[in-house]
Amino acid sequence: MAVRVQTEDFNVAAEVEALTAGRTDIGAIVTFTGRVRSNEGQLAAMTLEHYPGMTEAELSRIEAEARERWPLQASLIVHRVGELVPGDDIVLVVTASAHRQAAFEAAGFLMDYLKTRAPFWKKEVSAAGDSVWVEAREGDESAAKRWS
Amino acid sequence: MKLLYFAWVREKVGRGAEEIELPADVATVADVIGWLKTRGPEFDAAFARPELVRAAIDKVHVKASAAVAGAREIAFFPPVTGG
Secondary structure, three states, rough: OEEEEOOOOOOHHHHHHHOOOOOOOOOEEEEEEOOOOOOOOOOOEEEEEEEEHHHHHHHHHHHHHHHHHEEEEEEEEEEEOEOOOOOOEEEEEEEEEOOHHHHHHHHHHHHHHHHHHOOOOOOOEEEOOOOOOOOHHHHHHHHHHOOO | OEEEEEEHHHHHHOEEEEEEEOOOOEEEEEHHHHHHHHHOOOHHHHOOHHHHHHHEEEEEEEEOOOOOOOOOEEEEEOOOOOO
């Protein structure tokens, strides 16, 4: 169980290998990778800001909640910050369990809660050069509520 | 006490962090916002619509009604948009 905030990219296969090496009790691994979309060429870049210290604490709280709800053998959240361009990875969630249902559900829960609780903010730069802070989506809030 | 500002709240107030001493009658997060708004037009602009601003005390999300007594650090920021 681990959370990381970093500027550098991550390698999904290497992260899964490191998380599950030597384990023989894991029957299901789910990975979710979130990426920067160009939005049909309208987005040139984005900057991700966060609240150092609170981000890690909040991600750990979310992860602990997932492990209370589902029998997870291992879990990992990696979130990038700084300058990103379309095609770049933003976030990785890995959940490992004995059976698939817990791994699938826990991964969905971690992403839904991360999006509504973890203190990250995106600022987008359009192809025309304008920059604007992304507004929170009501859909993310209702996605998180389905777990309560 | 340390105040922190993030994203567009930080841009509007023109700083990311500051050390302040709160007046004795400032009891809640909402009171802090009300007091900040008296400090200048940049704070008035940042907190013009306080319902758009979220807060954390010592790195834990709190509501506007939360008491600030004993807080080491209060942060103000927009609704989060990570993931």
